[in-house]
Amino acid sequence: MASFRTTSISLRDLIGLDGYIAFENLRDGTGDFGNINIHPPSAILHPKSVSDVSALITHVYGMGGTSNLTVAARGHGHSLRGQSQAYGGVVVMMEDLKSNRSPVVVVEGGGGGDVSVHAPYVDVAGGMLWVHVLEECLKYGLAPKSWTDYLYLSVGGTLSNAGVSGQALRHGPQISNVYQLEIVTGKGQVVVCSPENEEDLFFAALGGLGQFGIITGARIALELAPKKVRWIRVLYSEFSTFAKDQEMLIASTGGANGSGFDYMEGFVIKNRKGILNTWRSFLNPKDPVQASQYESDGKTLFCLELTKYLYPGSDSDADSQQIDDILSKLRYIPSTMFQSEVSYFDFLNRVHPAEIKLREKGLWDVPHPWLNLLVPSSYVHFFADEVFGNILTDSTNGPIIIYPVNRATWNERTSAVIPEEDAVFYMVAFLTSVTSKAGFANAMEQNDRILEFCLRSSIPVKQYLPHYTSEEDWKTHFGKKWDLLVERKFKYDPLAILAPGQRIFQRTL
Numbered sequence: 340m341a342s343f344r345t346t347s348i349s350l351r352d353l354i355g356l357d358g359y360i361a362f363e364n365l366r367d368g369t370g371d372f373g374n375i376n377i378h379p380p381s382a383i384l385h386p387k388s389v390s391d392v393s394a395l396i397t398h399v400y401g402m403g404g405t406s407n408l409t410v411a412a413r414g415h416g417h418s419l420r421g422q423s424q425a426y427g428g429v430v431v432m433m434e435d436l437k438s439n440r441s442p443v444v445v446v447e448g449g450g451g452g453d454v455s456v457h458a459p460y461v462d463v464a465g466g467m468l469w470v471h472v473l474e475e476c477l478k479y480g481l482a483p484k485s486w487t488d489y490l491y492l493s494v495g496g497t498l499s500n501a502g503v504s505g506q507a508l509r510h511g512p513q514i515s516n517v518y519q520l521e522i523v524t525g526k527g528q529v530v531v532c533s534p535e536n537e538e539d540l541f542f543a544a545l546g547g548l549g550q551f552g553i554i555t556g557a558r559i560a561l562e563l564a565p566k567k568v569r570w571i572r573v574l575y576s577e578f579s580t581f582a583k584d585q586e587m588l589i590a591s592t593g594g595a596n597g598s599g600f601d602y603m604e605g606f607v608i609k610n611r612k613g614i615l616n617t618w619r620s621f622l623n624p625k626d627p628v629q630a631s632q633y634e635s636d637g638k639t640l641f642c643l644e645l646t647k648y649l650y651p652g653s654d655s656d657a658d659s660q661q662i663d664d665i666l667s668k669l670r671y672i673p674s675t676m677f678q679s680e681v682s683y684f685d686f687l688n689r690v691h692p693a694e695i696k697l698r699e700k701g702l703w704d705v706p707h708p709w710l711n712l713l714v715p716s717s718y719v720h721f722f723a724d725e726v727f728g729n730i731l732t733d734s735t736n737g738p739i740i741i742y743p744v745n746r747a748t749w750n751e752r753t754s755a756v757i758p759e760e761d762a763v764f765y766m767v768a769f770l771t772s773v774t775s776k777a778g779f780a781n782a783m784e785q786n787d788r789i790l791e792f793c794l795r796s797s798i799p800v801k802q803y804l805p806h807y808t809s810e811e812d813w814k815t816h817f818g819k820k821w822d823l824l825v826e827r828k829f830k831y832d833p834l835a836i837l838a839p840g841q842r843i844f845q846r847t848l
């Protein structure tokens with residue numbers, strides 16, 4: 340760790356920035372959503388231009404062996420275990436970069452030039468939040484294809500992981516829906532890359548945990564935005580039926596332009612009670628949110644969540660018929676159908692009202708010992724039996740999300756790590772919030788028990804939003820991608836300046 344004094348001295352020469360470097364009031368660069376790891380930096384760069392980011396990294400890189408400074412891009416700081424922090428180093432506030440870089444929406448091609456080939460698309464700053472990308476694109480009747488469940492995350496932050504939600508059913512993760520990136524490498528070079536140009540850096544950065552460069556701009560694929568969505572939740576009492584139906588839906592969706600549903604997720608309800616998931620005795624079948632408040636009466640229930648997009652001018656009878664046809668093939672408990680029509684924006688932004696409520700109760704900024712696992716489909720029944728049947732006692736302290744994802748919609752060349760087994764794997768997310776020390780200890784113990792069970796039973800799970808502290812564990816995590824990761828690190832960030840909070844590489848002098 341660099342001391343405050345050495346950092347301020349070593350950055351003193353960095354003049355002529357469009358933005359500025361702060362050495363005091365560093366609270367904004369400390370901590371994250373996880374609220375578990377809290378490592379203050381020594382300075383914060385508030386960039387106003389890409390050249391500010393480049394100047395900082397060029398400067399730090401140029402100091403070579405005279406410094407051990409590190410640099411972490413901070414998107415919205417919604418990491419869980421300190422990944423966007425730089426202990427004693429410099430945090431770059433990526434959200435500041437957006438202020439003089441509005442999104443540019445390109446609706447259609449203008450005569451065959453190569454930039455128009457992919458239209459419609461949007462060019463955005465890496466620090467822009469997805470909610471603002473959506474708001475801008477909707478002005479043109481367009482929207483990105485692939486999302487996360489929560490929109491107050493930055494473009495660079497989710498692209499550094501993968502960005503997965505129920506739209507992966509059709510389009511794969513967000514990293515499968517990007518045409519181009521602008522990146523400042525660990526040597527300070529600004530590179531525009533795509534599958535056609537500097538493709539190695541392009542694929543390295545996608546899912547690359549911030550290891551190869553700071554994403555300052557991204558060109559994101561767009562599609563026609565629906566006006567409304569039909570939002571459906573139904574319940575199952577058996578995991579096997581629930582999972583078979585989910586996999587049937589994945590198999591029958593038919594890719595980007597096929598028929599069927601446009602979004603699919605699912606979650607587990609077990610002995611649910613308590614303030615984080617208030618139970619109500621009156622359930623309104625026109626409110627899908629209430630499916631999550633179903634009294635499971637000591638049993639475990641599985642909730643399937645689906646949406647069908649409704650476009651302006653489309654035939655609503657035909658839409659309803661298609662929805663009914665598919666629903667008639669599913670084997671949920673018939674009395675548990677919750678459905679309504681909501682605006683597309685409200686559906687995508689559905690976590691935000693819950694955030695507001697939790698904030699009011701002081702329950703948003705609490706520790707979040709989350710565990711996100713990717714489980715190959717051939718192991719998921721075994722996994723579910725033990726984890727939902729024995730290890731988990733309730734789902735009171737936050738949602739437990741589970742849905743299958745098609746491996747074919749992920750590009751092998753990215754740095755993202757997914758299971759190597761099976762054509763389909765399940766995203767399983769234990770999104771726990773805790774309000775006491777004892778609750779924290781219990782949640783961590785539960786996570787350990789789940790991981791130990793997987794290890795003991797040789798279930799080849801991979802962590803999503805991974806957290807490891809030893810090189811051995813990282814090697815195991817990356818598996819056959821490890822050698823490529825090291826090679827790319829040496830090529831793009833040879834001094835290991837970037838994203839130290841991931842704890843994969845140590846800064847070299």
Ligand code: FAD
Pocket residue numbers: 371372411412413414415416417418419422423424433465466486487488489492493494495496497499500501502503504548549550552553554555804838840841
């Ligand atoms: P940060 O926490 O700021 O950064 C994450 C990592 O990326 C750090 O290593 C950082 O240094 C690096 N980084 C940040 N910006 C850049 C950049 N521009 N260039 C290079 N590296 C960068 N994930 C999903 O996939 N699907 C979900 O549905 C989902 N839902 C979530 C809901 C909530 C409430 C929360 C808190 C998280 C959720 N996540 C989800 C996880 C989320 O995608 C990651 O935590 C993501 O990193 C958060 O983005 P951020 O902008 O806050 O990133």
